[in-house]
Amino acid sequence: MPGSFTASRRPRSPVAWSCLRRSPGSTARPSRTARSPPRPHRPNPGDPAYLIYTSGSTGAPKGVVVEHGPLAMHCRSTAEAYEMNVESRELHVLSFAFDGAHERWMTPLVAGGCIVLRGPELWTAAETLAQIRRHRVTHAGFPTSFIGQLAEWAERLGAAPTVQVYSFGGEGMPRETFARLGRALKPRLLINGYGPTECVISPLIWKVPSDAAFDEPYAPIGGPVGTRAAYVLGPDLVPVADGETGELYIGGGLARGYWQRPALTAERFLPDPFAAGGGRMYRTGDRVRRRPDGSLAFAGRADDQVKIRGHRIEIGEVEAALRSLPGVAEAVVLRRDGPAGAYLAGYVVPVRGRRPEAGRLRAGLARTLPEPMVPASLTLLDRMPVTTNGKLDRNALPDPAADDRRGRPPGTATERRLAGIWSEVLGFPVRVADRRFFELGGDSLSALRLVARLRLIAPRGGIGVADLLRDPTIGELAARVEAGAASAEEGVAPTVRLSAGRPGSGRPLLVLFPGLLVSTREYEPLVARLGPEQEAHGFLCASLVEAVRPLPPVADLAAAYAAQVRALMRGRAGSCIFLGWSWGGVLAYETARRLGPGFPLDWVGMLDACGLEPTFAPGAGRPIAADERAAHGAMLAAWLDRSPMAAQWEALRARMDPEAEVQFLRFLAAEPQPLPADGPEVGSRERMLWTLVDHAVQFRALRLEEGAVPIRSFVAADSRGRGLPVIDWAPLTSRLLSVETVPETDHLDIVLSPHLHARIAALSSAEPNSTAA
Numbered sequence: 094m095p096g097s098f099t100a101s102r103r104p105r106s107p108v109a110w111s112c113l114r115r116s117p118g119s120t121a122r123p124s125r126t127a128r129s130p131p132r133p134h135r136p137n138p139g140d141p142a143y144l145i146y147t148s149g150s151t152g153a154p155k156g157v158v159v160e161h162g163p164l165a166m167h168c169r170s171t172a173e174a175y176e177m178n179v180e181s182r183e184l185h186v187l188s189f190a191f192d193g194a195h196e197r198w199m200t201p202l203v204a205g206g207c208i209v210l211r212g213p214e215l216w217t218a219a220e221t222l223a224q225i226r227r228h229r230v231t232h233a234g235f236p237t238s239f240i241g242q243l244a245e246w247a248e249r250l251g252a253a254p255t256v257q258v259y260s261f262g263g264e265g266m267p268r269e270t271f272a273r274l275g276r277a278l279k280p281r282l283l284i285n286g287y288g289p290t291e292c293v294i295s296p297l298i299w300k301v302p303s304d305a306a307f308d309e310p311y312a313p314i315g316g317p318v319g320t321r322a323a324y325v326l327g328p329d330l331v332p333v334a335d336g337e338t339g340e341l342y343i344g345g346g347l348a349r350g351y352w353q354r355p356a357l358t359a360e361r362f363l364p365d366p367f368a369a370g371g372g373r374m375y376r377t378g379d380r381v382r383r384r385p386d387g388s389l390a391f392a393g394r395a396d397d398q399v400k401i402r403g404h405r406i407e408i409g410e411v412e413a414a415l416r417s418l419p420g421v422a423e424a425v426v427l428r429r430d431g432p433a434g435a436y437l438a439g440y441v442v443p444v445r446g447r448r449p450e451a452g453r454l455r456a457g458l459a460r461t462l463p464e465p466m467v468p469a470s471l472t473l474l475d476r477m478p479v480t481t482n483g484k485l486d487r488n489a490l491p492d493p494a495a496d497d498r499r500g501r502p503p504g505t506a507t508e509r510r511l512a513g514i515w516s517e518v519l520g521f522p523v524r525v526a527d528r529r530f531f532e533l534g535g536d537s538l539s540a541l542r543l544v545a546r547l548r549l550i551a552p553r554g555g556i557g558v559a560d561l562l563r564d565p566t567i568g569e570l571a572a573r574v575e576a577g578a579a580s581a582e583e584g585v586a587p588t589v590r591l592s593a594g595r596p597g598s599g600r601p602l603l604v605l606f607p608g609l610l611v612s613t614r615e616y617e618p619l620v621a622r623l624g625p626e627q628e629a630h631g632f633l634c635a636s637l638v639e640a641v642r643p644l645p646p647v648a649d650l651a652a653a654y655a656a657q658v659r660a661l662m663r664g665r666a667g668s669c670i671f672l673g674w675s676w677g678g679v680l681a682y683e684t685a686r687r688l689g690p691g692f693p694l695d696w697v698g699m700l701d702a703c704g705l706e707p708t709f710a711p712g713a714g715r716p717i718a719a720d721e722r723a724a725h726g727a728m729l730a731a732w733l734d735r736s737p738m739a740a741q742w743e744a745l746r747a748r749m750d751p752e753a754e755v756q757f758l759r760f761l762a763a764e765p766q767p768l769p770a771d772g773p774e775v776g777s778r779e780r781m782l783w784t785l786v787d788h789a790v791q792f793r794a795l796r797l798e799e800g801a802v803p804i805r806s807f808v809a810a811d812s813r814g815r816g817l818p819v820i821d822w823a824p825l826t827s828r829l830l831s832v833e834t835v836p837e838t839d840h841l842d843i844v845l846s847p848h849l850h851a852r853i854a855a856l857s858s859a860e861p862n863s864t865a866a
Contacts, residue, residue, distance in 0.1 A: 094789070095823050116771050120702050120787075124387055125796075127540075129286050130428075136161045137161065137162075138160065138161055138162025138165070139160055139161070139162060140160060140161050140438045141158050141159070141160055141349065142159050142160055142161045142164045143159055143164075143195070144156050144157065144158050144352055144569075145157055145159070145192050145290060145464070146160070146554040147192075147289075147290040150465070151239055155351045155352070155354060156351060156352030156353070156354075157290045157291055157348050157350075157351060157352070158348060158349040158351070158352050159192075159293055159348045159349070159787070160348070160349050160352060161653075163293045163347060164199075164293060164321060164349065165499050166319050166346055167197045167293045167294060167295075167296075167318065167319060167346060167676040168196070168200050168203045168707060169203055169319070170202045170318050170319030170320075171196060171200045171294075171298075171318060171319075172201070172203045173201065174284075174298060174300060174318060175232060175260070175284065176257075176282070176468045177200065177201055177204035177206050177232065178204055178205065178206065178259065179204070179205040179206060180206070180231070180818075181198070181201055181204060181206030181207065181232055182201075182206065182207045182208075182209055182228060182229055182230050182232065183197060183198075183200075183201040183206060183207070183209065183231075183232045183233070183234075184209045184211070184221075184224070184225060184228070184230040184232070184233040184234075185197050185198055185208050185209065185211060186211045186216070186221070186233075186234075186235065187235075191263075191484075192290050192294050193234070193262060193263070193286065193294055193295065195294070196294045196295060197234050197242050201232070202649070206232075208279050209224070209228045210231060210653050211224075215490075217354070218239070218242045218243045218245070218246035219246055221243060222243065222246060222247060222250070222254055225254045225256060226255075227253050227786075228327075229255070230254070230256055230262075231255075231256060231257045231258070232256065232257065232258045232259075233256050233258075233259055233260070234259070234260040234261065234262075234286075235259070235260075236261065236262075236263045236264070236268050236479065236484065236556050237261045237262065237264040237265065237270075238264065238423075238476070238477060238479055238485075240259060240261045240274065241267075241270045241274075241422075243278070244270070244273045244274045244276075244277040244278050245273065245277070245445060247277040247278055248273065248276070248277035253277060253278050253279040254278070254709075256278065256280050256290050257280055257281045257282065258280055258281065258283075258284060259274065259278060259280045259281045259282075259283055259284070260283075260284040260285075260286055260298075261283075261284070261285060261286070262285060262286035262287060262295060263484045264484055265310075265312070265391060266285055266302070266311055266312035266483050266488050267310065267416055267422065267423060268307060268309070268310060268311065268312070268416075269422060269444070270422065271283070271307075271312050272306070272421075274303070275303035275304050275305070278303070278677055279303060280303050280630055281302070281303065282300060282301070282302060282303065283301055283302075283303050283305070284298050284299065284300045284301075285298065285299040285312045285313070285314060285315060286298050287314035287315065287391070288298075288343075289343075289360065289375065289377055290348070291348050291362070291375050292321070292343045292346065292347055292348070292375050292377075293346055293347065293348055293349065294517045295318065296317060296318055296323075296343050296346060297314050297315050297316060297317055297318065297321075297323060297343070297389065298311045298314075298315045298316070298318055299314055299315030299316075299388055299592055300315065302406045305389075307750060309391075310412075310413040310416045310417060311390075311391060313388045313389060313390045313391070313412075314388075314389050314390070314391050315383060315388045315389065315409050316387065316388055316389065317343070317345075318346075319345075319346055319435045320345050320346055321343055321345040321346045322343070322345055322365075322367065322368070322374075323341060323342075323343055323344075323389060324341070324342040324343075324367060324374065325337075325339040325340070325342075325345065325381055325382065325383055325389070326339050326340055326342055327339050327340075328340075330342075330366070335382075335383045335385070335473070336382060336383065336385075337382060338381070338382045338715035339380065339381065339382070340376065340377070340378070340380055340395050341377045341378070341379045341380070341381045341389065342363075342374045342375065342376055342377065343374060343375050343377060344365040344367065344372060344373070344374035344375075344543060345365075345368070345372060345374075347362065347373055347374075347375050348360060351364055355864065359378070361375060361376050362374075362375055362376075363375075363376060364622055365679045367624075378394060379391065379393075379394060379395065379396045380392040380393050380394065380395050380409075388704070389570045392409060393407055393408065393409025393410070394408075394409065401705045403652060403787055404468050406437070407439075408426050408427075408428070410423060410462075411426045411437060411439070411458075411462065411466050411467075411468065412424050414458055414461055414462055414466075415439055415441065415454070415468075416460060418449070418454055418457045419449070419457075419811070419839050419841055419842060420443055420444050420447040420448075420449040420454075420839070420841070420842045421441050421442075421443065421444065421449065421454070422442045422443060422444045422445075422721040423441070423442040423477055424439065424440065424442075425439070425477065425485065425487070425490065426438070426439045426440070426468055427440070427487060427490060429470075429492065429493065429521060436468075436469040436470070436520040436521060437466070437468040437469060437520075438468055438469065438471075438472070438490075438492075438521070439454075439468035439469070439470065439471040439472070440471075440472050440474055440477070440490050440491075441454065441471060441472070441473050441474065442473075442474050442475070442476055442477055443473060444837075445837075446836065446837045446838075446847055446848070447842050447845065447847070448618060448842075448847075449473075449841070449842055449845065450470035450475070450614075450615055450845065451470075451472075451473065451614075453611070453841055454471055455467055455468065455471060455842075456610075459778055459781070460778075461765060464530050468546060469519060469520020469521060470519065470520060470521050472490075472491060472493060474491075477490075478490060485586075493521045493533075499798065501525060501526050501527045501568070502524055502525060502526065503524070503525075503526045503567060503568075503571075504526065505571060505575075507571040507574055507575055508567050508568060508571045510682050511547070511567045511570055511571055511574075512524065512525075512526065514543065514546045514547065515530065515533070515543065515567060517546070518535070518542050518543045518546065519533060519535060519539065523567070525567070526566060526567040526568040526571070527566050527567075527568055528566060528567075529566055529843055530543065530561060530566075531614050531617075540561050540612065542684050542774070543561060544556055544560075544561060546563075547570070547574070550658075556570070556573070556574070560573065587632070587633045588630050588631065588632055588633075588657055588661075589612070589613050589630065589631050589632075589633065590618050590628075590629070590630050591613060591614075591616060591617060591625055591627060591629040591630065592623075592625070592628055592629045593606070593630055594625070594626055594627055594628025594629070595625060595626045595628075595720060598626035598627070598628075599667065600623075600626055600627050600628065600667075600857065600858075601628070601667055601668045601669050601670045601695050601857060602628055602629075602630070602661060602662065602665070602667065602668070602669040602670070603620070603623070603627060603628065603629040603669070603670050603672065603673075603699035603857070604629075604630055604632075604658055604669055604670070604671050604672070604681075605629060605630070605631035605632070605663070605672050605677075606629070606631070606632055606654070606671065606672065606673040606674070606677030606678070606680045606681040606684070607631065607633070607674060607677050608634070608675035608676050608677050609634060609636060609675065609784070609785070609788055610634060610636050610784055610785075611634055611780060612631075612634065613615055613631025613632060613633065614635055615674070615844050615845070616629070616631055616672070616844060618845055618850065619672075619844065619845075619849070619850050622847075622850040622851075622853075622854055623850075623853070623854055623857065627857070628750070630661055632654060632657070632680075634677075635650060635710045636784050636788075643745075643748075643787050643791070644784075644788060644791055645785060646791070647679065647680065647682070647683055647791070647795055650680055650683075650685035651680060651684045651686070652687060653686050654680065654684040655684050655688050656686045658684065658688065662693070667693065668693035668694065668695045668700065669693065669694055670694070670695050670696060670697075670857055671684070671685060671693065671694065671696075671697040672697075672698040672700060672853070673696065673697065673698070673699055673700065673702060674700040674701065674702075674843070674844045675700070675701060675702060675703060675840065676702075676788065676792075676827045677700075677702075678697075678699040678700065678702025678820065679702060679795070679797070679820075680702075681699070682697060682699075682702075682797065682800070682802055682804070682822075682825075683797075685697050685800070685802045686798070686802055690801050694802075694803065695803065696803040696804065696805050696830055696856075697802055697803065697804050697805070698804075698805050698853065698856075699804060699805070699806045699807060699820070699822065700843050700844055700849070701807065701808060701809045701817075701818050701819060701835075701840045701843045702806070702819065702820045703812070703817055703818050703820060703840065704818040704819075704820050705740070705789060705792050705793065705818065706817070706818055708756060708789075709753065709756050709760070709789040709790075709792070709793060710793075710818070711752070711793050712752075713756075714752040714753075714755050714756050716755075717758070717759075722755075722758070724762075725758035725761070725762050726757065726758070728761065728762060729758065729761060731759075732767070732768045732770065735770045736768075736770045736771075736772075736779065737770065737771075737772035737773060737779075738772060738773050738779055738780070738783060740775065741783060741784065745783065745787055745790065748790055749790055753789075753790060753793055757786065758766060760786070764782075768782075769782060798825075799824075799825050799826065800825065800826060801826060801827055801828055802825075802826045802828060803826075803828040803830055804822045804826055804828065804830060804845070805830050805831045805832075805833070805856065806820075806822055806831070806832045806833070807833050807835050807843065807849055807852070808817075808832065808833070808834050808835065809834075809835055809838045809839050809840050809842075809843045809846075810834050810835060810836050810837065810838060811838065811839035811840065812838075812839060812840050817840065831850065835848050835849045835852075836848055
């Protein structure tokens with residue numbers, strides 16, 4: 094290992110050091126001192142090369158014995174696959190407790206290349222990129238989590254190092270992170286290494302150009318290295334058809350077995366019925382499928398099933414669905430135990446610059462997964478915890494109920510009953526009386542379920558969603574229940590104060606209009622960004638009521654909102670600003686129009702306010718043939734036969750014009766089947782679907798009128814890029830102050846965007862009715 098970099102990091106030793114690689118043209122042999130150990134004998138292929146302990150993902154640590162023959166084959170084949178030669182320079186940063194670290198020093202030496210050692214100190218991504226440039230590194234391997242950080246940093250710098258080959262492994266590589274690697278690091282090749290220790294380090298690799306892409310949530314694991322074979326088998330050890338999922342078995346190039354554990358060795362290392370000359374194959378316990386190009390895609394652990402309320406659930410499927418949601422960079426799901434039994438706990442690392450709300454992530458999952466597969470809790474993390482080997486440390490993931498020790502426990506009988514109800518709704522133990530419902534992971538829909546259960550213990554007083562938002566701790570709600578206080582709901586326009594502000598701050602009052610099926614809590618990060626001086630009030634969405642009823646007409650809602658805004662402004666000096674997200678933008682516009690030009694309104698911020706998509710837009714339908722109508726009608730009739738909401742659906746159909754009914758039938762046919770039939774309870778999938786369709790029917794009939802409303806339109810970059818029907822406000826108002834694109838966000842996350850928060854903070858402190866962009 095030549096060079097000043099490695100020499101400066103050689104440990105002190107009483108044994109003289111020898112040069113491992115002679116300079117070009119040198120014929121001198123390495124010197125031997127009297128204190129040098131005797132030359133070891135030449136090992137045989139069947140001699141043990143090393144013993145390494147591993148638990149993998151299957152249980153307690155066990156020693157794996159690896160022989161020289163399979164190890165030598167693996168190193169030679171890997172050097173060839175990585176295209177290494179005497180000019181190669183490998184950066185070595187991995188922990189030696191990980192067998193992949195030994196591959197990364199042995200393989201370059203087999204090829205006659207050079208190793209650049211990190212030394213004992215850890216490096217940041219910035220330091221790593223600097224050392225890569227300093228030592229002209231050509232090959233580098235990192236844990237999956239760290240190479241993602243490296244790519245993120247290189248993307249910020251806008252300069253990629255001259256590394257030819259990056260390899261990674263230890264955990265699945267998410268699709269979005271993989272795309273960033275190619276985009277930011279720009280190597281010639283990317284290699285995903287896979288394999289259990291029992292198969293000698295990385296028996297499979299997926300080697301592709303840096304501009305490659307894949308459709309799966311995680312990078313494929315590729316094909317066998319060297320003389321190995323990869324089999325995808327069913328339970329009867331018969332190969333499954335290409336494209337079908339089976340268990341992965343690897344033949345050839347295996348470890349000897351488990352140290353002093355013959356029974357376990359016989360269980361996992363089986364006779365290979367497919368090898369012409371006999372041999373063994375290792376049962377990995379991993380589920381895979383063969384892709385059209387012959388490579389293998391990872392599909393989860395064969396033993397990765399959990400049982401939740403009687404339903405068998407594949408953890409990998411839930412993680413893949415969670416990972417596919419906008420704004421999610423990494424996702425992990427665990428089974429946890431709570432007072433109501435087992436539940437799923439999800440953990441998410443957001444995409445940089447995004448902060449998706451847990452409730453909206455759960456709602457996104459509910460659109461594609463059955464209810465038992467939706468995690469009861471979702472915890473947002475800055476990064477996933479990893480072991481010294483760079484693998485995910487599942488034991489270090491926080492328990493959703495772990496904060497119980499940091500709060501006052503429920504004291505009264507009412508508080509204890511409320512804690513039990515909160516635990517039931519949230520899905521994990523709640524043992525504190527001074528934590529907010531939304532702080533613990535609640536969302537708008539779970540708040541509705543909570544309200545329904547709270548009314549069982551306080552039927553006289555009544556508790557509404559606004560009460561939960563205003564008195565959001567168990568202790569405060571208990572006091573309200575015990576006092577028999579009436580519900581604070583105010584017709585169709587209940588308000589919630591998100592920040593009291595400070596008198597005399599001179600800030601305009603901030604009035605917030607939410608989107609469909611959400612509360613005002615989504616604006617909390619923005620209000621926090623504006624600081625404690627900012628007073629902010631928001632409305633609850635009119636769909637957040639217990640009864641299944643159509644949304645009130647927009648004119649009625651706008652009149653109620655206008656009355657509430659006038660009440661908020663009564664007796665105070667200064668002006669106000671409206672913000673309307675999605676459907677809330679329409680409501681904010683209509684409210685401002687009714688308040689009139691003399692009202693002290695600085696401007697209305699439209700946050701990705703969109704019209705109807707072609708699915709339900711007037712004039713976007715196409716004629717329906719008789720056979721298509723018959724098929725869709727049969728589907729609808731079969732669904733309504735088992736739907737507890739059949740009467741509500743029929744009433745909603747009666748409000749549709751002929752074109753809308755055809756669009757409705759086609760919309761249902763395109764939804765994931767079977768259609769939900771879980772009834773009208775708040776938060777159910779069927780209730781959510783009914784609300785969305787009801788909203789579309791009302792939106793079809795809406796005709797916005799012109800009004801001299803000062804508007805600033807903020808459009809999500811993703812919405813503009815995908816051509817979503819963002820409303821063009823220019824024909825409706827002569828006071829369109831600005832139209833701005835908010836980078837790195839989409840329709841669902843724009844309200845959480847730091848870029849938007851910074852812009853609103855700057856504008857809200859500017860002069861009233863400013864036209865500055």
